[in-house]
Amino acid sequence: MSRKNRQKTGKIAEGFNTNNTITNTNNTGNDTSNTGTSVQTNSIAFSFGDPETVLKGQLNDYIGTQLLDNGQYYQPPVSLTGMARLLRANAFHGPILEFKTNMVMRGFKPSPVLSRRVMHAAVTDYTVFANCYFQRIRDFGGTTIQVRHLPAINMRRMKEPGRYGMLTNDGRLVQFRLGEVVHIKNYDVIQNIYGMPWYLGAIQSMLLNEDATLFRRKYYLNGAHMGYIFYSSSTGLSEEDQESIKNAIKSSKGVGNFRNMFLHLPGGREKDIQILPVGDFSTKDELEKIKNISRDDIIAAHRIPAAMASVLPSGNSNFGDITKVDAVYEKNEVLPIREQLLDINDWLPHQGKVSFETTLFETQQSTG
Numbered sequence: 001m002s003r004k005n006r007q008k009t010g011k012i013a014e015g016f017n018t019n020n021t022i023t024n025t026n027n028t029g030n031d032t033s034n035t036g037t038s039v040q041t042n043s044i045a046f047s048f049g050d051p052e053t054v055l056k057g058q059l060n061d062y063i064g065t066q067l068l069d070n071g072q073y074y075q076p077p078v079s080l081t082g083m084a085r086l087l088r089a090n091a092f093h094g095p096i097l098e099f100k101t102n103m104v105m106r107g108f109k110p111s112p113v114l115s116r117r118v119m120h121a122a123v124t125d126y127t128v129f130a131n132c133y134f135q136r137i138r139d140f141g142g143t144t145i146q147v148r149h150l151p152a153i154n155m156r157r158m159k160e161p162g163r164y165g166m167l168t169n170d171g172r173l174v175q176f177r178l179g180e181v182v183h184i185k186n187y188d189v190i191q192n193i194y195g196m197p198w199y200l201g202a203i204q205s206m207l208l209n210e211d212a213t214l215f216r217r218k219y220y221l222n223g224a225h226m227g228y229i230f231y232s233s234s235t236g237l238s239e240e241d242q243e244s245i246k247n248a249i250k251s252s253k254g255v256g257n258f259r260n261m262f263l264h265l266p267g268g269r270e271k272d273i274q275i276l277p278v279g280d281f282s283t284k285d286e287l288e289k290i291k292n293i294s295r296d297d298i299i300a301a302h303r304i305p306a307a308m309a310s311v312l313p314s315g316n317s318n319f320g321d322i323t324k325v326d327a328v329y330e331k332n333e334v335l336p337i338r339e340q341l342l343d344i345n346d347w348l349p350h351q352g353k354v355s356f357e358t359t360l361f362e363t364q365q366s367t368g
Helices: 080-086 093-105 116-129 198-221 239-251 286-302 322-347 359-367
Strands: 014-016 021-028 040-047 051-053 131-138 144-150 155-157 164-167 173-175 181-185 228-232 273-277
Touching (some): 093 116, 093 198, 093 322, 116 131, 116 144, 155 181, 198 286, 228 239
Antiparallel strands (some): 021 040, 131 144, 131 181, 228 273
16 A cells, blocks of 8 residues: 655555546547448546545654753653554554553552542553653642642643643643652653653554555445456447446445446447456455554564453464463563552652552462
């Protein structure tokens, strides 16, 4: 499929529309049929659609971070809106991150200061953006009495270290007091202002998986007409007959496609009408190959076992004991995320601290 103007991580998926372009070239020539008469013939070419973008927006990738023109806050190195759109790009990326969020939240023990709902929202932000933000509500003595979630997609680090602001829907910047916001982030080797998720290396595969699905969908919506050229060299076709054939082909697209067409040419020869295939995506295995390869890249980028990503084993193979897989995944992937999130306890009073239970991993250790 066509992929144009796809630069760095700012890739746009390409599909096919259903607009028709008809080009008529009038040629005059002599026919060598039995009548020996000279007639005027028309050569007609059809084009069934041009590429069009189906993923709006673009991911802007910069080296490091920089202050915007207003000089107030740092711009994130990658478009946070673009990363949010990627959650719905295919059937794996978004659900895997949701599954990881649920795994991290399993065994969470809330406190009167930090509720389960607030932590769940923060964990979701952390798995998607590798950043999460908490707002500390303090009493007159400076003790934190409540913690609120701040959406990571709108949060910005101010020029002054330790200060943060939040962009509103109307374009305003709400600034918080120094020390009011707790920022927990993943480490990035390029800059230390924002965290960066490691799955960004699989963006190409995420969009490729989407492209394959959209191509197949638009292929069927188009009536599967993109794979052939309708060629006619018959002199028995009048202008009215040619127009009728054009209308019949165009009307066979869209809902109710795969229709049959009857064509009768009195005195026609064997090859007066020909269907010349130029490629048939539906009869090959490209879709399955692309979907499987891109799926494997996405799963590898998220470091999740295939059995836990709802992938069916091929052939007679299996993924082994899912309980052991679960315990290993919790140990290697979930526990490190929980340890980073528990940094919030450094700003909470003793009665407001939170924790996670790791009963599954501990049980696996004791029985092992």
